[in-house]
Amino acid sequence: MAAPLEVVVLGARIGGLAVLYWLRHRFPARAIRVTVVERWATGVFRPELVHALDRAPGFVDHLTLNTERAVRRVYQARWVHDTAVRIDPRARRVHLAAGAPLAYDVLFVATGVDPAWERIPGLGPEAGGICEAHLARHTAVDLAGHPPARLVLAAGPWSGDPASPHLTAGFDMPLFESALLWDGALRRRRRRDRHHIRIVTPAPVAAEGAGPAGRRRLTALLEQRGIAVTLGARYRAVEPGHIRLEDGEDVPYDRTIWTPPYAGSQLARASGIDDGYGWIPTDGYLRHPEWPSIYAVGDIGRLTVPKHGHQALIQARVAVTHLWATLHGRTPPAPYRPWALWALETGDGRALLDYVAPAPDGGLREWAWWGRPVAWAKDLFVITYLALGGHLPWMP
Incomplete structure (x- = not known):
């Protein structure tokens, strides 16, 4: 029996949890061994932090997700409470701030990028x-x-x-x-x-x-x-x-x-896998052009719309499906193309939804709605996401 594939996922926010979702759906449990590295045991659904402007300070407590529990119980992955400080792509090792280096066969980097206040x-x-x-x-x-x-x-x-x-x-x-x-x-x-x-x-x-x-x-x-x-x-x-x-x-x-x-990721720079500006370059399948065992999902990748959770969900699906197709000799999925899905509450019980998606002819198509049903749909999504630890009944 072949040894399971060693998969390491750096980051357990929206992008990292979406990678875990698709790994669980594409691969049988015996085929892979997944390790997640995340420095925070709990996370917060950051898109809803805009309500600091119209709610009492305690609202943040209701947006908290027990990330460690979701990783262990929902996704059945190994949890490492640590911070990645350097990736050695040649040796396929992730060096941690406190623990021993982790070996990987495939690495998904979903750590996001660092604020550059200075x-x-x-x-x-x-x-x-x-x-x-x-x-x-x-x-x-x-x-x-x-x-x-x-x-x-x-x-x-x-x-x-x-x-x-x-x-x-x-x-x-x-x-x-x-x-x-x-x-x-x-x-x-x-x-x-x-x-x-x-x-x-x-x-x-x-x-x-x-x-x-x-x-x-x-x-x-x-x-x-x-x-x-x-x-x-x-x-x-x-x-x-x-x-x-x-x-x-x-x-x-x-x-x-x-x-x-935002000016990229210190982790990417320290690892020598960035594009010279702090972002990880990728092909259309979110894979590093020089180090094909590395995928970048979410903000850290060069091929993305910044700070956009919907993008990370789609990228996770494309990246994991590409990995599965490569290992099984199947036709890879369509390459990733940037989408945009914004749902902005407008302070009057309504919300504006703007959806821009690739069209079959290679262009883009857009739908825009504004009204109360959009706000209700957004609230339902947030409640469901938090309750299920990011393991939604459907994913884009």
């Missing part, structure tokens, strides 16, 4: 954010106690190979959702006329990751709600009370909420 002078996590649980909790506490007259929601840039197409803003879509939620919260308190809301983004258009119809609907909502938007921002520095831009404009604020700049 890329903007004067910026740091203390400026406020919603990208991690502790930042969102602090934001909720601060807004509840001291509602600012001037709230600025600012997105850091997404830095990569200038020769490769990529979005300008690292993570601005949640800021549009947060601004609309804050607007709705203020209107319910009948205090909206006392507060100014502004979004600042490096992107040339609002919601550059969405399709044309979604951008038009979102832009109309922002205009109706009186939410100002500054596009094409190039940051010079963040100072108390002001964000200074390269064009000389000062953006005044009483409080800010940031999504940080």
Whole structure:
């Protein structure tokens, strides 16, 4: 009997759990031995952290997922509570911060990327954010106690190979959702006329990751709600009370909420498997072109739309199915093509859904809806995802 395939998965957030889902569905248990390396025993469903703007601080507790239990019980994988610090692709070893190196036959890297707060002078996590649980909790506490007259929601840039197409803003879509939620919260308190809301983004258009119809609907909502938007921002520095831009404009604020700049992964750089800019290059099957035993899923891969959970779900399916097809001499799946699926709550019990998918003719097709059923569907997805540990009845 052949020895089982040694599969190591780095990261157990949305992308990593999706890899485990497809491994379990494609391979019999006796054929593979899966080890997951993750530094946090519990995780949080980060897309919902935007509700720091319209809920009490305790909301974060209801978004928590026991990652270790899900990995062990739901996916029946070995759990290693540690941090990967270097990958040796030649020896097929993952070096850990505390434990002994792990050998692998196949490696899935789904660790995400590192925030690069230092890329903007004067910026740091203390400026406020919603990208991690502790930042969102602090934001909720601060807004509840001291509602600012001037709230600025600012997105850091997404830095990569200038020769490769990529979005300008690292993570601005949640800021549009947060601004609309804050607007709705203020209107319910009948205090909206006392507060100014502004979004600042490096992107040339609002919601550059969405399709044309979604951008038009979102832009109309922002205009109706009186939410100002500054596009094409190039940051010079963040100072108390002001964000200074390269064009000389000062953006005044009483409080800010940031999504940080992103400049790739230190793990990828330290391992010498990045593209020179911190991202892991891949082919259409999410496999490293030089080291075919390595797949990159989610933000860490160069072929992705940043900070987009739906992308990671699709990438996991393509990568694992490609592995299965390669090992069994089958026809590989269709290569991955970027999709976009955004569901933004608009603060009034409704949500905007924008869905951009590859069309059979090689182009793209888009559907955009706005209404209460979209908000209900989003709530149902979140509840189901958390209750089932990411093991959904259906996956894209």
